[in-house]
Structures are given as structure tokens and as C-alpha cells.
Amino acid sequence: MRKIILIALMIVLVTFVIPIAFTKKFEVKQVASNEGQQENMESLENEKTENAEALNVEQNAYTNHATIKLLHKKENTIEELNMEEYLLGVVSAEMPANFEQEALKAQATVARTYTVYMIENSKEKHGEADICDDSTCCQAWISKEDRLARWEENERENNWKKIEDAVYTTSGRIITYDGKAIDAFFHSNSGGKTEEVSNVWGGTDLPYLQSVETSGEDAYSQYQSEVILTKSEFENKIREKHSDFSINYDESECIKVMEYTEGNRVKTIKIGNLELSGVEVRTLLGLRSANFMVEIDNDNIKFSVKGYGHGVGMSQTGADSMAKEGSNYEEIIKHYYSGVEINNL
Numbered sequence: 001m002r003k004i005i006l007i008a009l010m011i012v013l014v015t016f017v018i019p020i021a022f023t024k025k026f027e028v029k030q031v032a033s034n035e036g037q038q039e040n041m042e043s044l045e046n047e048k049t050e051n052a053e054a055l056n057v058e059q060n061a062y063t064n065h066a067t068i069k070l071l072h073k074k075e076n077t078i079e080e081l082n083m084e085e086y087l088l089g090v091v092s093a094e095m096p097a098n099f100e101q102e103a104l105k106a107q108a109t110v111a112r113t114y115t116v117y118m119i120e121n122s123k124e125k126h127g128e129a130d131i132c133d134d135s136t137c138c139q140a141w142i143s144k145e146d147r148l149a150r151w152e153e154n155e156r157e158n159n160w161k162k163i164e165d166a167v168y169t170t171s172g173r174i175i176t177y178d179g180k181a182i183d184a185f186f187h188s189n190s191g192g193k194t195e196e197v198s199n200v201w202g203g204t205d206l207p208y209l210q211s212v213e214t215s216g217e218d219a220y221s222q223y224q225s226e227v228i229l230t231k232s233e234f235e236n237k238i239r240e241k242h243s244d245f246s247i248n249y250d251e252s253e254c255i256k257v258m259e260y261t262e263g264n265r266v267k268t269i270k271i272g273n274l275e276l277s278g279v280e281v282r283t284l285l286g287l288r289s290a291n292f293m294v295e296i297d298n299d300n301i302k303f304s305v306k307g308y309g310h311g312v313g314m315s316q317t318g319a320d321s322m323a324k325e326g327s328n329y330e331e332i333i334k335h336y337y338s339g340v341e342i343n344n345l
């Protein structure tokens with residue numbers, strides 16, 4: 001209710017008060033111009049500059065956040081899109097449309113926040129463009145045409161309506177910490193506990209990206225997976241990066257986890273003569289996450305993996321699970337991002 005009053009006040013301000021203020025200033029200048037031409041010209045110039053600056057700030061904020069320049073990576077073309085129109089393509093590419101509506105709304109808010117963060121903090125990443133459509137680089141995006149074509153005909157209308165609802169009901173809302181858009185990481189399934197950012201990419205941790213638990217993720221297919229490699233496949237994959245790799249399977253501790261992270265993932269693991277991070281092992285062997293157990297089984301090395309993705313920020317399946325339990329999108333967001341606010345752009 002308070003918000004409605006605030007919005008109404010803003011409308012009144014924009015429609016009546018601001019034009020009146022400008023008109024008044026202009027009238028004063030007109031009168032003053034009769035007195036001292038030179039002096040007046042200068043102050044008029046100054047005022048113009050001040051007004052222009054004020055207007056530019058507003059226009060920039062509006063331009064930056066109302067439209068985005070999307071780089072289509074494969075085609076190497078840049079397309080300018082309305083922010084919400086762009087987000088329809090992100091949400092429908094990043095989250096299954098059959099997820100709960102509140103989870104889709106959380107995803108829309110997270111995607112909008114990530115986009116604003118990119119515009120404000122990673123200007124150089126893609127030159128002229130604000131963001132790209134590659135999920136491994138920025139966030140995935142799909143055109144409406146392609147998206148509809150990939151859904152079964154009987155679910156197209158309902159699915160697209162859910163995506164539109166998720167984007168438009170959260171329109172202009174972003175997640176902030178200390179008044180700034182957060183770096184809103186998200187992933188598919190945390191395996192039960194999310195990860196701190198430093199354990200994945202190094203550097204310093206962010207206060208709003210703490211390790212938090214979610215229940216219910218085990219109900220999704222992304223929760224558990226297995227990778228079985230023959231010993232020679234396993235060795236070859238590691239040698240692609242570490243040519244000096246050697247291992248003696250007769251040694252009882254030839255593969256041993258040395259340390260776990262806050263989010264229960266492998267932090268460091270000794271494999272033969274190497275000591276690797278869990279994140280590197282994940283990449284080298286194509287595991288779904290760094291939350292894994294290893295077993296040597298005769299000629300094979302077996303990895304049992306929990307979760308899917310880097311594990312930082314919002315878990316999408318966790319969000320869906322929370323929504324099923326009755327949480328709304330703001331509660332979901334505040335669960336995965338510690339100490340944040342949700343504000344209008």
C-alpha cells in the first residue's frame with residue numbers, strides 16, 4: 001500500500017511539480033536577461049549544464065537498464081533489446097518452464113540483477129555489447145521463436161505465459177547489497193549446500209554469497225550422477241593438462257581427498273604425484289560438480305557426484321523446491337543471497 005502511495009506521489013511530482021520548477025527558473029532568467037546580458041548568459045549556461053547533467057544521469061540510468069546490447073556469440077552480431085524482452089529469452093533458456101512460478105520469478109530477478117551488474121561492472125568484457133548469450137560466459141538466451149519450437153505444441157502457450165508473468169511481475173526489480181546490484185551467480189543444483197565464491201574462482205569472498213543449505217534438491221535428476229572412467233581414460237584426461245602425471249594404484253592412498261570446502265565439495269585432492277583442486281578435477285574429467293567421491297573399482301575409477309554446477313548463489317532446483325514448500329520469490333532470493341535487499345531499478 002505504501003508503495004502505491006509512493007508511486008502515485010512520484011507520478012504527481014514528475015507530471016506537475018518538476019515542469020513547474022523548470023518553467024519558473026526559465027521565467028526568472030527571462031526577466032534577468034533584461035538586466036545584465038553577459039552575466040545572465042553565463043548563469044544560463046551553468047544552469048543548462050546542471051539541468052543537462054541531471055537529465056543525463058536519469059537518461060543514462062534509463063538507457064542502461066531499459067535496453068541492453070546483446071552479443072550473439074556464434075553469429076558475432078549485436079542486437080539491441082528491451083531489458084524485459086531480453087529477460088524472457090534468458091529465463092526461458094535458463095530454467096525449465098514447468099518449475100514453480102515463484103522460482104521463475106526468482107530466476108527473472110536474478111537474471112535482471114546479473115545483467116545490471118554486467119552493465120555496471122564488466123563494460124570491457126564484450127566491447128560494444130553489454131552481455132553475451134553464452135551460458136558458460138554470461139547467461140543463456142534463446143529467441144522466442146526457437147524457444148516455442150522446442151516445446152511441445154500443447155504446452156507452448158502456457159509455458160510462454162509463465163515466463164512472461166515471471167518477468168513482468170518482477171519488472172525493474174533487482175537484488176542489491178549496500179545499494180548496488182549484486183553479482184548474482186546461480187547454478188542448477190547445489191547438492192544440498194551452496195559454495196563460497198573463493199572456493200570456485202579464488203579471490204576474496206563476497207558477503208552476500210555464503211554457503212547455505214537447502215532441502216529437497218535430492219528430488220531432482222540433477223542431484224546425483226556418476227562418471228566411470230577406465231584407468232587409462234582417467235590418466236589420459238589428467239595428462240592433457242599435467243604431462244608429468246604418474247600414479248601407482250598399489251599405493252593405498254594414491255587417490256585421497258585432502259580437504260573439503262565449506263559447501264562439502266572437494267577442495268584439494270591428491271591424485272598420484274599431483275595435488276589438484278576439486279574444481280580442476282571437475283573440469284578435467286567433466287564431472288557435474290566438485291562435490292564427488294572417488295572409488296577405484298578394478299580397472300575403473302568411479303566418481304559419484306552430487307549437484308550440478310559451480311554451486312555459488314541460487315540453486316535453481318533448490319528455488320523450485322522452496323517454492324513448492326510455499327516460499328515466495330523474495331524469500332527464495334534472500335535465502336540464497338545473504339543480507340540482500342530487493343529494490344526497484
Ligand SMILES: [Zn+2]
Pocket residue numbers: 126131132133134137138139
Ligand atoms: Zn559473455
